[in-house]
Amino acid sequence: MTSLKRKDFRLRMLLGLGQTAQVYLAEAPDGQKVALKLPRKEVRQDPRLAERFAREVSLSLSLKHPHLVQGLYGIPFGEEAFLALEYLEEGTLEERLLKGPLNQEEAMRALLQVGQALLFLHEKGFLHQDVKPSNVFVGDGIYKLGDLGTVRPLAEASLEYAGSPHYLAPELFLGAKPSPKSDAYSFGVMAYELLVGKRPFRGETLEELRNAHLFLPPP
Incomplete structure (x- = not known):
């Protein structure tokens, strides 16, 4: 190559x-x-x-x-x-958030840009499967979705999920196949985190996170 x-x-x-x-x-x-x-x-x-x-x-x-x-x-x-x-010189969005929350305008810019990349993948027939701040990379006023190691063609989606429990769609905890909707859910969790300053559901263990995503009402 x-x-x-x-x-x-x-x-x-x-x-x-x-x-x-x-x-x-x-x-x-x-x-x-x-x-x-x-x-x-x-x-x-x-x-x-x-x-x-x-x-x-x-x-x-x-x-x-x-x-x-x-x-x-x-x-x-x-x-x-x-x-x-x-190479994007400002590291990951997760690292950026450790310095403090984004203002609303910057959060919306990040979500718009990452959302465009995610929609592009879906239109090409792919799932990302691990949308989260540590997989978003930051440059000067630009945000890019990265880590394509979990990307799969939609037709090859398997029951073995690849995402992170804090951002995982409820149906994946129950053994459903990943889909564009599960990517959208992960994106929504990240959007909440950027706009509110914390994740919508918390838990110390996989079981706690599973129960939170499945049974707690949306905040």
């Missing part, structure tokens, strides 16, 4: 360390700053996880929208597997 290799990027600093990948701020040969995602060895060697990373590479490079984090370069499989993404 690209003539560049992992070794062609100069690592600057670690941005994030997850269960499946490490993400670095890196510099491409042309000097461009990128977020360089490197899958862990166990991911590269596990057929199911390797296929998931390869799908993320393919979708990140092929799906183009002003408010989706854009893939720039990538190799899907093998020891040299990587994904270079555009």
Whole structure:
């Protein structure tokens, strides 16, 4: 998918360390700053996880929208597997919220832009499955939906949900298949959080969150 290799990027600093990948701020040969995602060895060697990373590479490079984090370069499989993404200098929306709530105008701007990206995915026949502030990336007045590792074609939606319990639609706790409606629910939870300053439902455990989403009235 690209003539560049992992070794062609100069690592600057670690941005994030997850269960499946490490993400670095890196510099491409042309000097461009990128977020360089490197899958862990166990991911590269596990057929199911390797296929998931390869799908993320393919979708990140092929799906183009002003408010989706854009893939720039990538190799899907093998020891040299990587994904270079555009770097948004202000981090994630979750990190931004730790500094204090957004004003209403800024919250509406974020929701409009992320909503456009989510609608684009749905119109293309895909589900995101994990809409939440930590998967929204922030630049100078711009918000982009990222982390396409959970994206699936609607026709391939399975009973194994990929979302985060704080933002998960009630029907998914009951074993229903993900759908555009479940993505919309997650978006709605995030919208409430941005506009009100807290999540609509709280819980310390998966069971508490399940019961809150299923049985508590909307706030």
